[in-house]
Amino acid sequence: MRRLPLVMIAALLLCVGVVGTWAAPAASAHSRLKSSDPADGAKLATAPAQVTLTFNEDLQSSFATLNVVGPDGHYWQQGDPRVDGATISVALRELGPVGEYRINFRVTSGDGHPIEGRRSFELTVAGGGTPGPLAESEQPGSEGDGLSVVPFLVGGALILIVGLGVVFWLGRRKPGSAGKS
Numbered sequence: 001m002r003r004l005p006l007v008m009i010a011a012l013l014l015c016v017g018v019v020g021t022w023a024a025p026a027a028s029a030h031s032r033l034k035s036s037d038p039a040d041g042a043k044l045a046t047a048p049a050q051v052t053l054t055f056n057e058d059l060q061s062s063f064a065t066l067n068v069v070g071p072d073g074h075y076w077q078q079g080d081p082r083v084d085g086a087t088i089s090v091a092l093r094e095l096g097p098v099g100e101y102r103i104n105f106r107v108t109s110g111d112g113h114p115i116e117g118r119r120s121f122e123l124t125v126a127g128g129g130t131p132g133p134l135a136e137s138e139q140p141g142s143e144g145d146g147l148s149v150v151p152f153l154v155g156g157a158l159i160l161i162v163g164l165g166v167v168f169w170l171g172r173r174k175p176g177s178a179g180k181s
Protein backbone atom coordinates (compact mmCIF):
# COMPACT_ATOMS: atom_id res chain seq x y z
CA MET A 1 0.00 0.00 0.00
CA ARG A 2 2.86 2.39 -0.67
CA ARG A 3 1.06 3.70 -3.70
CA LEU A 4 -1.82 5.35 -1.97
CA PRO A 5 0.13 8.15 -0.27
CA LEU A 6 1.89 9.01 -3.52
CA VAL A 7 -1.40 9.18 -5.40
CA MET A 8 -2.80 11.38 -2.68
CA ILE A 9 0.22 13.67 -2.82
CA ALA A 10 -0.11 13.89 -6.59
CA ALA A 11 -3.81 14.71 -6.29
CA LEU A 12 -3.05 17.34 -3.66
CA LEU A 13 -0.38 18.93 -5.85
CA LEU A 14 -2.82 18.99 -8.74
CA CYS A 15 -5.45 20.64 -6.57
CA VAL A 16 -3.05 23.29 -5.30
CA GLY A 17 -1.80 23.90 -8.83
CA VAL A 18 -5.28 24.33 -10.26
CA VAL A 19 -6.45 26.51 -7.40
CA GLY A 20 -3.27 28.59 -7.52
CA THR A 21 -3.66 29.22 -11.23
CA TRP A 22 -7.35 30.00 -11.17
CA ALA A 23 -7.33 32.01 -7.95
CA ALA A 24 -4.65 34.39 -9.17
CA PRO A 25 -7.03 37.02 -10.63
CA ALA A 26 -8.98 37.09 -7.36
CA ALA A 27 -5.76 37.55 -5.38
CA SER A 28 -5.09 40.80 -7.22
CA ALA A 29 -8.31 42.36 -5.95
CA HIS A 30 -6.59 44.54 -3.40
CA SER A 31 -7.21 48.21 -2.63
CA ARG A 32 -8.61 50.26 -5.49
CA LEU A 33 -8.78 53.98 -6.03
CA LYS A 34 -12.46 54.88 -5.74
CA SER A 35 -12.43 58.60 -6.38
CA SER A 36 -10.27 61.67 -6.52
CA ASP A 37 -10.88 65.28 -5.57
CA PRO A 38 -10.53 67.06 -7.96
CA ALA A 39 -12.20 64.41 -10.11
CA ASP A 40 -10.19 62.84 -12.91
CA GLY A 41 -10.39 65.06 -15.98
CA ALA A 42 -12.05 67.96 -14.15
CA LYS A 43 -11.71 71.42 -15.69
CA LEU A 44 -11.20 73.99 -12.95
CA ALA A 45 -11.14 77.78 -13.15
CA THR A 46 -10.01 78.02 -9.53
CA ALA A 47 -7.14 76.01 -8.10
CA PRO A 48 -8.08 73.53 -5.36
CA ALA A 49 -6.34 73.87 -2.00
CA GLN A 50 -5.44 70.20 -1.89
CA VAL A 51 -5.73 66.88 -3.69
CA THR A 52 -7.44 63.94 -1.99
CA LEU A 53 -7.64 60.34 -3.22
CA THR A 54 -10.12 57.92 -1.66
CA PHE A 55 -9.59 54.15 -1.81
CA ASN A 56 -11.99 51.29 -1.08
CA GLU A 57 -10.15 50.26 2.11
CA ASP A 58 -7.62 51.57 4.61
CA LEU A 59 -4.09 52.19 3.38
CA GLN A 60 -0.82 51.60 5.17
CA SER A 61 0.69 54.92 6.15
CA SER A 62 4.27 54.04 5.21
CA PHE A 63 5.93 54.77 1.88
CA ALA A 64 3.04 56.76 0.47
CA THR A 65 3.76 59.09 -2.43
CA LEU A 66 1.42 61.69 -3.85
CA ASN A 67 2.59 64.51 -6.05
CA VAL A 68 1.15 66.92 -8.60
CA VAL A 69 3.09 67.81 -11.73
CA GLY A 70 1.99 70.83 -13.73
CA PRO A 71 2.11 71.51 -17.48
CA ASP A 72 5.48 73.16 -16.87
CA GLY A 73 6.96 69.89 -15.54
CA HIS A 74 7.32 71.24 -12.00
CA TYR A 75 5.86 69.96 -8.74
CA TRP A 76 2.90 71.92 -7.42
CA GLN A 77 2.15 70.02 -4.23
CA GLN A 78 3.18 71.55 -0.92
CA GLY A 79 4.65 69.41 1.86
CA ASP A 80 4.27 65.68 2.42
CA PRO A 81 1.17 63.60 1.75
CA ARG A 82 -0.97 62.51 4.69
CA VAL A 83 -2.62 59.09 4.90
CA ASP A 84 -5.83 58.97 6.93
CA GLY A 85 -7.67 55.65 6.82
CA ALA A 86 -8.68 55.06 3.23
CA THR A 87 -7.67 58.51 1.99
CA ILE A 88 -4.41 60.19 1.11
CA SER A 89 -4.14 63.92 0.56
CA VAL A 90 -1.54 66.58 -0.10
CA ALA A 91 -1.76 70.36 0.00
CA LEU A 92 -1.27 72.37 -3.18
CA ARG A 93 0.54 75.62 -3.82
CA GLU A 94 -1.35 78.40 -5.49
CA LEU A 95 -1.28 77.05 -9.05
CA GLY A 96 0.36 78.68 -12.05
CA PRO A 97 0.07 78.01 -15.79
CA VAL A 98 -3.09 76.86 -17.53
CA GLY A 99 -3.09 73.22 -18.59
CA GLU A 100 -3.02 69.66 -17.29
CA TYR A 101 -1.90 68.90 -13.74
CA ARG A 102 -1.06 65.25 -13.19
CA ILE A 103 -1.74 63.58 -9.87
CA ASN A 104 0.75 60.72 -9.38
CA PHE A 105 0.24 58.30 -6.53
CA ARG A 106 1.92 55.25 -5.08
CA VAL A 107 0.48 53.77 -1.90
CA THR A 108 0.58 50.49 0.02
CA SER A 109 -2.79 48.77 0.31
CA GLY A 110 -3.95 47.09 3.50
CA ASP A 111 -2.66 43.69 2.32
CA GLY A 112 0.83 45.07 1.67
CA HIS A 113 0.64 45.34 -2.11
CA PRO A 114 1.80 48.59 -3.71
CA ILE A 115 -0.66 50.38 -5.96
CA GLU A 116 0.27 53.21 -8.23
CA GLY A 117 -1.43 55.26 -10.88
CA ARG A 118 -2.25 58.67 -12.19
CA ARG A 119 -5.19 61.01 -12.39
CA SER A 120 -5.28 64.54 -13.73
CA PHE A 121 -7.22 67.75 -13.80
CA GLU A 122 -7.05 70.84 -16.00
CA LEU A 123 -6.61 74.39 -14.84
CA THR A 124 -8.45 76.74 -17.21
CA VAL A 125 -7.52 80.09 -15.66
CA ALA A 126 -3.89 80.81 -14.82
CA GLY A 127 -2.96 81.47 -11.20
CA GLY A 128 -0.14 83.53 -9.79
CA GLY A 129 1.64 80.79 -7.86
CA THR A 130 5.31 79.93 -8.04
CA PRO A 131 6.24 76.32 -8.87
CA GLY A 132 8.12 73.84 -6.73
CA PRO A 133 11.18 71.92 -7.95
CA LEU A 134 11.41 70.37 -11.40
CA ALA A 135 9.71 66.96 -11.26
CA GLU A 136 11.82 63.82 -11.48
CA SER A 137 11.11 61.58 -14.44
CA GLU A 138 7.50 60.56 -14.11
CA GLN A 139 6.36 57.00 -13.72
CA PRO A 140 4.05 55.50 -16.30
CA GLY A 141 0.39 55.80 -15.41
CA SER A 142 -0.34 52.11 -14.92
CA GLU A 143 -2.17 50.89 -11.86
CA GLY A 144 0.47 48.19 -11.39
CA ASP A 145 -2.06 45.43 -10.80
CA GLY A 146 -0.57 42.97 -13.26
CA LEU A 147 2.81 42.53 -11.59
CA SER A 148 1.56 41.16 -8.30
CA VAL A 149 -0.31 38.35 -10.10
CA VAL A 150 2.78 36.92 -11.78
CA PRO A 151 4.18 35.01 -8.76
CA PHE A 152 0.82 33.30 -8.27
CA LEU A 153 0.61 32.29 -11.92
CA VAL A 154 4.19 31.01 -12.04
CA GLY A 155 3.85 29.15 -8.74
CA GLY A 156 0.51 27.64 -9.74
CA ALA A 157 1.82 26.56 -13.13
CA LEU A 158 4.96 24.99 -11.60
CA ILE A 159 2.97 23.03 -9.06
CA LEU A 160 0.57 21.93 -11.80
CA ILE A 161 3.45 20.66 -13.93
CA VAL A 162 5.03 18.81 -11.00
CA GLY A 163 1.67 17.27 -10.12
CA LEU A 164 1.11 16.12 -13.71
CA GLY A 165 4.64 14.72 -13.80
CA VAL A 166 4.03 12.65 -10.66
CA VAL A 167 0.75 11.33 -12.06
CA PHE A 168 2.44 10.46 -15.34
CA TRP A 169 5.32 8.76 -13.50
CA LEU A 170 2.91 6.75 -11.33
CA GLY A 171 0.94 5.72 -14.40
CA ARG A 172 4.09 4.35 -16.06
CA ARG A 173 5.18 2.27 -13.09
CA LYS A 174 4.67 -1.45 -13.63
CA PRO A 175 2.55 -3.11 -10.93
CA GLY A 176 5.31 -5.62 -10.17
CA SER A 177 7.90 -2.95 -9.41
CA ALA A 178 5.98 -1.46 -6.51
CA GLY A 179 7.35 -1.88 -3.01
CA LYS A 180 11.02 -1.10 -3.72
CA SER A 181 11.90 2.19 -2.18
Ligand SMILES: [Cu+2]
Nearest residue numbers: 030031111113
Ligand atom coordinates in the same frame (compact mmCIF):
# COMPACT_ATOMS: atom_id res chain seq x y z
CU1 LIG B 1 -3.40 43.16 -2.86
